[in-house]
Amino acid sequence: xxxxxxxxxxxxxxxxxxxxxxxxxxxxxxxxxxxxxxxxxxxxxxxxxxxxxxxxxxxxxxxxxxxxxxxxxxxxxxxxxxxxxxxxxxxxxxxxxxxxxxxxxxxxxxxxxxxxxxxxxxxxxxxxxxxxxxxxxxxxxxxxxxxxxxxxxxxxxxxxxxxxxxxxxxxxxxxxxxxxxxxxxxxxxxxxxxxxxxxxxxxxxxxxxxxxxxxxxxxxxxxxxxxxxxxxxxxxxxxxxxxxxxxxxxxxxxxxxxxxxxxxxxxxxxxxxxxxxxxxxxxxxx
Numbered sequence: 001x002x003x004x005x006x007x008x009x010x011x012x013x014x015x016x017x018x019x020x021x022x023x024x025x026x027x028x029x030x031x032x033x034x035x036x037x038x039x040x041x042x043x044x045x046x047x048x049x050x051x052x053x054x055x056x057x058x059x060x061x062x063x064x065x066x067x068x069x070x071x072x073x074x075x076x077x078x079x080x081x082x083x084x085x086x087x088x089x090x091x092x093x094x095x096x097x098x099x100x101x102x103x104x105x106x107x108x109x110x111x112x113x114x115x116x117x118x119x120x121x122x123x124x125x126x127x128x129x130x131x132x133x134x135x136x137x138x139x140x141x142x143x144x145x146x147x148x149x150x151x152x153x154x155x156x157x158x159x160x161x162x163x164x165x166x167x168x169x170x171x172x173x174x175x176x177x178x179x180x181x182x183x184x185x186x187x188x189x190x191x192x193x194x195x196x197x198x199x200x201x202x203x204x205x206x207x208x209x210x211x212x213x214x215x216x217x218x219x220x221x222x223x224x225x226x227x228x229x230x231x232x233x234x235x236x237x238x239x240x241x242x243x244x245x246x247x248x249x250x251x252x253x254x255x256x257x258x259x260x261x262x263x264x265x266x267x268x269x270x271x272x273x274x275x276x277x278x279x280x281x282x283x284x285x286x
Contacts (some may be wrong), residue, residue: 001033001034001176001177001249001253002033002034002138002173002174002175002176002177003028003033003034003035003036003175003176003177003178003179003249004035004036004038004166004169004170004173004175004177004178004179005025005035005036005037005038005166005179005181005245006037006038006039006040006162006163006165006166006178006179006180006181007021007037007038007039007040007085007181007239008039008040008041008042008162008163008180008181008182008215009040009043009181009182009183009215009239010043010183011181011182011183011239011240012039012040012041012043012044012081012084012085013043013044015084015088017239017240018084018085018088019088019091019092020242021088021181021239021244021245022085022088022089022091022092022094023092024243024244024245024246025037025089025092025094025143025245026089026092026093026094027243027246028245028246028249029094029143033249034138035143036134036138036143036144036146036169036173036175037085037096037143037144037145037146038146038148038162038165038166038169039077039081039082039085039145039146039147039148039162040077040081040148040162041076041077041080041081041147041162042063042162042215044076044080044081045063045072045073045076045077048072048075048076049069049072052068052072054068054069054072058214059114059118059120060114060118060217060218061161061213061214061215061216061217061218061221062112062120062123062161062218063120063123063159064120064121064123065120065121065122065123065159066121066122067121067122069121069122070121070122070157070159073122073149073157073159074149074157077100077147077148077149077159078098078100078102078147078149081147082098082100082145082147083098085098085145086098086145089143089145094143095141095142095143096142096143096144096145097137097142097143097144097145098145098147099133099137099144099145099146099147100146100147100148100149101146101147101148101149101150101151101160101165102149102150102151102157103133104130104132104133105128105130105151106129106130106131106132106133106134106146107126107129107148107149107150107151107160107165107168108126108127108128108129108130108150108151108152108153109124109125109126109127109150109151109152109158109160110124110125110127110152110153110158111123111124111125111152111156111158112124112125112158122156122157122158122159123158123159123160123161124150124152124158124159124160126150126160126164126165126168129168129169129171129172130172131169131172131173134146134169134173135173146165146169148160148161148162148165150165161218161222163180163215163218163219163222163223164218164221164222164225166178166180166222167222167223167225167226167229167231170226170231171225171226171229171230171231174230175231176233176252177233177234177235177249177252177253178226178231178233178234178235179234179235179236179237179245179248179249179252180219180234180235180236180237181237181238181239181244181245181248182215182219182236182237182238182239183238183239183240184216184238185237185238185272186236186237186238186272186273187206187212187216187220187236187273188211188212189206189209189211190209190210190211194272194273195273196272196273196274197273197274197276198273198274198275198276199275199276199277199278200223200224200227200228200275200276200277200278201278202278203220203223203224203275204224206220207220207221219236223236223275227275227277232276232277233252233253233274233276234252234274234275234276235248235251235252235272235273235274235275236272236273236274236275237251237272237273238272247272248272251272251274252274
């Protein structure tokens with residue numbers, strides 16, 4: 001399978017967690033899966049900016065990135081976070097290559113402006129994707145590890161939301177599966193219950209219900225685009241569960257035909273939310 005995996009949350013902070021995840025990635029890579037890793041690093045960036053005396057602000061789940069913060073974005077995402085992950089993958093025997101969306105212009109962007117004129121500073125909206133670099137690396141038996149930066153036509157560097165970057169990668173790489181490894185057991189409804197299956201057509205109602213906020217808000221907005229653009233298998237899972245990546249891949253692979261309602265519960269290895277195109281999913285109550 002060709003798989004895009006987005007890693008975020010506290011999974012990137014703890015050396016032991018990074019080591020474990022790198023070993024899981026190594027096993028799946030060794031089984032023949034082609035994997036493109038996309039990583040965030042927001043918590044590390046918040047810590048760095050705090051040390052620099054810069055307050056982190058968010059609007060609709062996206063970080064305001066003013067000129068003073070952009071230098072930190074590049075240093076933390078493409079520097080510290082990317083290379084710590086590369087070192088863990090090297091320890092696991094994985095031939096990984098660190099890149100950002102700037103390399104070979106694989107992610108090109110323009111300034112993001114909200115529908116109501118919201119201005120996030122140097123946050124970009126992906127306007128063009130060139131998967132050639134990823135395809136070359138994967139064909140060469142290497143594993144790309146991408147930091148979420150992009151470049152504009154004028155050479156301006158932009159901060160890109162990692163969930164949106166992962167979706168763009170999955171669409172243009174024509175991935176079989178898109179996996180988000182997070183700190184939680186997937187998407188929750190208004191009563192705080194994890195939705196183990198989510199129909200793409202139900203996402204707008206879920207967003208309007210107010211049940212989703214913060215990082216999950218940006219994630220589900222990105223997921224809607226992925227489904228619309230033909231990514232038919234998406235799983236949002238808890239990366240702290242063991243083995244997280246293997247069970248997320250299995251959840252994507254089996255599909256709704258093999259997954260009878262009620263199989264997965266809060267203590268299940270499969271805990272997480274699998275998103276299917278509307279015609280494929282079971283009905284759930286929001």
